[in-house]
Amino acid sequence: MLRGQPTAFFQPFIDTATGRIAGVEALGRLRQADGTYTSVGPLFADPHTPTPDLLQLDRTLREDALQRFASAPDDWFLSLNLSPRWISQLERGAELPSLAQLERSGIDPTRIVYEITEAAGDLPSLTQTVARYRERGIRIAIDDFGSGYSQLDRVLDLQPDILKLDMCLFQAAARGGTRGEAVKALAQMAEKTGCWLIAEGVETETELDFALECGARYVQGFLFAEATAELGASDSHQQRFASLRSRFVDGKLAQQTRLLELRQQLAEFVTQLRPWAEHGGPLSALPDPQAFPGLLRIYQCDRTGTQITPNLEWNGMFWRENRRYLNHNWSWRPYFYALLAEGWNERRLALSTVYRDATTNQYCLTASQFLESGQRLLLIDLDASQLPGFAK
CATH class of the missing domain: 3.20.20.450 (EAL domain)
Structure with missing residues (x-):
């Protein structure tokens, strides 16, 4: 009833x-x-x-x-x-x-x-x-x-x-x-x-x-x-919604500004890395990445996405080498082939969106720059949770 x-x-x-x-x-x-x-x-x-x-x-x-x-x-x-x-x-x-x-x-x-x-x-x-x-x-x-x-x-x-x-x-x-x-x-x-x-x-x-x-x-x-x-x-609700939407847009614009600043910082870091990456040298010759507390690793791939160098990992004090992923091809990852395409076509430093790394379960962001007329790709992985404004 x-x-x-x-x-x-x-x-x-x-x-x-x-x-x-x-x-x-x-x-x-x-x-x-x-x-x-x-x-x-x-x-x-x-x-x-x-x-x-x-x-x-x-x-x-x-x-x-x-x-x-x-x-x-x-x-x-x-x-x-x-x-x-x-x-x-x-x-x-x-x-x-x-x-x-x-x-x-x-x-x-x-x-x-x-x-x-x-x-x-x-x-x-x-x-x-x-x-x-x-x-x-x-x-x-x-x-x-x-x-x-x-x-x-x-x-x-x-x-x-x-x-x-x-x-x-x-x-x-x-x-x-x-x-x-x-x-x-x-x-x-x-x-x-x-x-x-x-x-x-x-x-x-x-x-x-x-x-x-x-x-x-x-x-x-x-x-x-x-x-x-x-x-x-x-x-x-139009006036209130407009105010809330403006706040959201302002936040996204601020995030884009931080991305542009990060891109500029990374471009300067790559400039420091380029001589070492192109000509080789001891780990001790690598620059100290104090500007990037979330830096995880540096490595190089050929233009098809196959890793051709060990991972060079920064532990907060010094660089160390990890050869585990040599010869792995990363082009199957959606963010990676996007980096390949953007970097190749524009020949400038490319930046991925934030993604979750399935191996480490970390939120990451990857920067890439082609070297040697596009024959090699230098990649830098960052822990996004350590970057201002990108914490998850």
């Missing part, structure tokens, strides 16, 4: 390009006799809640959301949660209640997004239903993307327009570490497949920064607004 009056609440999506509200997600609430509201989430998560009751609740909430969304600005979209369980129960080719409901509302289908959790439901039925939605111009979002039940093949089969990052994963990733790198990889996948990315659960400025770092098209969360029964004005 469901207690309370089903009511749709709305939480806005902030467009990161404009800072304006671009749309809202409808979230289910039950209005109690004392005027308070409770979330319907626990009901849907409880296996003991009768399925007919859930189906009726789901449709009632969507009906309420559609009716009240009719008064929203014309450029907004409405995101509605749709359970794959209901789709799996439909007979092949049967009328879709969600489409009939939408048609009765009179709302342009291109303003509707259906959010589907990809972890459940019969994939063939889901794929066919999604195709029918697309015929009407409805967009499809995958909810909780990256959660413990994610199946990448299902996501690719559904070809969504939008990916909503799993909130728990996103918030953990914003704190850094391996989850941060994994979410950035998911964001790159979204970009390459033409999906818009929504960062859900943005509650702090750090989480907003991470969402912007990932290229999120929209952000949603308590940092800007909780879900409410009323629809706000499009520009409700």
